Structure formats: C-alpha cells, structure tokens
Amino acid sequence: MALPDIQPSWSGPAREVLxxxxxxxxxxxxxxxxxxxxxxPRLLRGMVPAVKGLGRTFSLPPRLVVxxxxxxxxxxxxxxxxxxxxxARGEVRLMDPRGVTAAHATAHRGTFRGLAKNRxxxxxxxxxxxxxxxxxxxxLPFTLGEGQCLGYxxxxxxxxxxxxxxxMLPPSLHTHSGRQVFYFDSTGVLRRHDYVAEIIGVWAxxxxxxxxxxxxxxxxxxxxxxxxxxxxxxxxxxxxxxxxFSSVEVxxxxxxx
Numbered sequence: 262m263a264l265p266d267i268q269p270s271w272s273g274p275a276r277e278v279l280x281x282x283x284x285x286x287x288x289x290x291x292x293x294x295x296x297x298x299x300x301x302p303r304l305l306r307g308m309v310p311a312v313k314g315l316g317r318t319f320s321l322p323p324r325l326v327v328x329x330x331x332x333x334x335x336x337x338x339x340x341x342x343x344x345x346x347x348x349a350r351g352e353v354r355l356m357d358p359r360g361v362t363a364a365h366a367t368a369h370r371g372t373f374r375g376l377a378k379n380r381x382x383x384x385x386x387x388x389x390x391x392x393x394x395x396x397x398x399x400x401l402p403f404t405l406g407e408g409q410c411l412g413y414x415x416x417x418x419x420x421x422x423x424x425x426x427x428x429m430l431p432p433s434l435h436t437h438s439g440r441q442v443f444y445f446d447s448t449g450v451l452r453r454h455d456y457v458a459e460i461i462g463v464w465a466x467x468x469x470x471x472x473x474x475x476x477x478x479x480x481x482x483x484x485x486x487x488x489x490x491x492x493x494x495x496x497x498x499x500x501x502x503x504x505x506f507s508s509v510e511v512x513x514x515x516x517x518x
Contacts, residue, residue, distance in 0.1 A: 348392020
C-alpha cells in the first residue's frame with residue numbers, strides 16, 4: 262500500500278511497519294473519511310490527574326468528541342451541564358450554555374514555563390493537555406509519515422516482540438514532545454508509545470500502553486490507556502495515568518461516488 266505525503270526518511274523495515282499499521286488501524290480511505298471519534302470517559306486516575314487537581318480544580322467531562330483530522334477535541338458539558346470546552350490546534354476556549362466565550366487562550370502552551378509547570382491545573386490547563394493528547398492519539402498511526410523517522414528497533418512486551426519506530430514529529434504539532442517512539446505488534450496494532458510530557462516536566466517520561474481496542478466503522482480505537490513512568494526504555498510500576506472509556510462512536514463522511 263502506498264501512503265501519500267510520506268517523508269523519504271521512512272524506508273526499509275520502518276516504512277513496512279507504518280504501512281502495515283495504517284492498514285490494520287482502518288486503512289487510508291477510512292482516515293480520509295473520518296469526521297469524529299466520540300468517547301464516554303469511565304475512569305481517570307493516577308499520579309498526574311491526582312496531583313494536577315482532578316475533582317478539585319478541573320473535572321472529567323461526560324463525553325469527548327475528537328476530530329483528529331482538524332486537531333480538535335470538544336469537552337461536552339465541561340465544566341458544567343450545557344457548557345463546553347474546545348481545543349483546536351493549540352488554542353483553548355471555554356463557552357457557557359449560551360455559546361458565549363468565558364475564557365480563551367491562543368498560545369496556552371507558552372504558559373507552562375519554569376516553575377509554572379508545577380502548578381495545579383485550571384480548567385484551561387486540563388483542556389489543553391487532554392485536548393491535544395486525544396487529538397494526536399486518534400490521528401495515529403495515519404499522520405506518522407508527516408514526521409521524520411529517526412530509527413527502528415525491537416523490544417518485548419511480555420512474550421511478544423514489538424517493532425518500534427523513533428519519530429521526530431512536526432514542530433507545528435501540539436503533542437507531548439517532539440521525539441516519540443511508537444511500538445507495534447506483528448499485525449500492525451499500536452501497543453506502546455513512549456514520550457516526555459514536556460508541559461509537566463522533563464522528568465515526566467512515560468510508557469503509554471494502548472489496550473482494549475474496539476473496532477468502530479472499521480477504525481481501531483483504544484478504550485483503555487495505561488501510562489507508567491519510564492527509565493530509558495524500561496517501564497516502571499509507577500502509574501502516571503490510567504484512563505478508561507465505556508463507549509466509542511465513530512462518524513465517517515459518506516464515501517465519494
């Protein structure tokens with residue numbers, strides 16, 4: 262399968278991994294038709310949400326609508342019924358039930374500097390972090406070819422051998438860090454994802470395990486995300502974040518005639 266707009270740095274086994282992953286996660290035609298992924302959060306726990314103020318300074322919305330092709334995430338009924346939050350390509354906005362903007366920031370990432378990284382999160386902070394994370398996650402693996410492939414290696418997950426690709430993502434992309442590593446099983450399913458959550462701190466090195474996949478409209482969607490601390494490639498037993506979703510709904514545009 263030929264992928265459009267893939268950087269020439271993708272060659273050999275790394276390119277084979279990417280092509281297999283795109284096909285296994287739904288195929289390029291499904292990605293081109295993807296309009297939104299709607300998720301109902303069931304559980305959020307771990308060191309990061311606990312320290313950053315979950316249940317105190319920000320809440321878990323009852324529904325999330327992710328539009329990964331537009332790099333947008335909508336928080337429905339956030340922080341209260343009828344209100345909503347919108348993350349869009351680095352911009353965050355809170356709107357009241359009348360649709361009036363209550364808070365807005367166009368360059369919110371720039372506020373996470375120095376000691377400010379240690380702060381408890383506001384509603385806009387949580388909207389930015391989870392908004393960009395979900396927008397990027399649900400664009401994977403389809404957009405990986407836009408980044409520069411830096412390397413390929415193998416690792417183990419239990420008895421399984423995973424193939425890993427090291428990628429430098431485009432600087433315009435709002436995500437955890439520029440350099441990330443993506444690990445796929447032999448069928449092309451994304452199983453592990455390593456990064457540094459830079460807005461938390463350079464020490465926030467995570468190994469993120471993608472679990473409990475559901476297929477909806479041909480698209481694979483992970484319903485459980487388990488992130489633990491990481492030392493180099495070694496995952497550690499400290500749970501940074503654990504999220505579970507009770508339902509998934511995928512909307513696709515009608516196929517072209």
